[in-house]
Amino acid sequence: VVNLPPTSWAVLAMLSFEEEISGYDLKKWADWSLRYFYWSPSFSQIYSELKKLERHGYATSRVDNDNTIRGRRLYKITPAGRDAITTWTNEAPVDPPVLKHHVMLRVMFGHLSSPARLKEILNDYIAEVDALERRAAIDSEAAKVEPGWAYSQIVLQWAERYYAAERDLARAA
Amino acid sequence: VVNLPPTSWAVLAMLSFEEEISGYDLKKWADWSLRYFYWSPSFSQIYSELKKLERHGYATSRVDNDNTIRGRRLYKITPAGRDAITTWTNEAPVDPPVLKHHVMLRVMFGHLSSPARLKEILNDYIAEVDALERRAAIDSEAAKVEPGWAYSQIVLQWAERYYAAERDLARAA
DNA sequence: ACTAACATGTAAAGCGTTACATGATTTA
């Protein structure tokens, strides 16, 4: 099994759910599911990840053009791809999450600001986290209807509580 | 004020603490303070960030060679740099944290694994988070001795509780 | 028919890491 960056594995894992999917739909789906706990890659990166997966023999693609000039390319996971992603899921070492917390960064350098302004920033942040938590809750509910989405539901619930905890921490600060 | 990526601002903000500092020492300091809530950049990136800051006029540097062939370059923030970082801290929009949570990713694609293996992975992760939490607690205590590190202490305490919450969430899953 | 939004990519540029090179300092 080749050594790939985590984002490639994430895309390949998403392919393992669906029969055939286009880069565009993959991105939309990533925004809906992945982005609560994993930076959702841009369109162009998803396109190049798909090409890379195809180069490695982990996916195949075909052009679907129904009476139009510009078609769209549909990707499908191969047995080799399914093997590879299964191996990665089971055997990759557990590495720590990557976090870039811009708000905490600004609090850390609070001597450049004023307590009042810092409080404003934290309040803005709390409102944002609140909104994210609610959206995660909605998506988590939606995941309940499909029995195949049990694991999605678990992580979405995790995300929901994660943001709740984050909000409380921001309040405490 | 120029538009820079957050990592550049983080480096500039660290310069705002010290009189003069080398890239190497900056990296060591980042590992000690920043890395609990902001991905600590590699040596080479810190070196190039410093060069970039100098190009923008936000820092100056001089070579300090005490009787040796190879000297080391010391960087110092300029008044323009201090202005810029102050403006950024106060006026940048609050953007959400960037998170890449590899463990959650693997849980999300749990259908490729087995419940037993997932449990193992989560336990490994809990142990790692535990260790991080303890280290954050130690560093937070250490920050108490210097009165100038009050804000550092706030965010380190935040980080400590953050990891505690993360551990509990992993347990719940 | 026109416009706005949707969809599908490519190209260029910048962010960030890993690998490498090399000098200085400690330690066995």
Next chain:
DNA sequence: TAAATCATGTAACGCTTTACATGTTAGT
């Protein structure tokens, strides 16, 4: 004095985004 580690970078490469180009569909 040899080896190991600390310190200071550079070069090459790959990851990722932003900007651009262009075709398609839906609303007005």
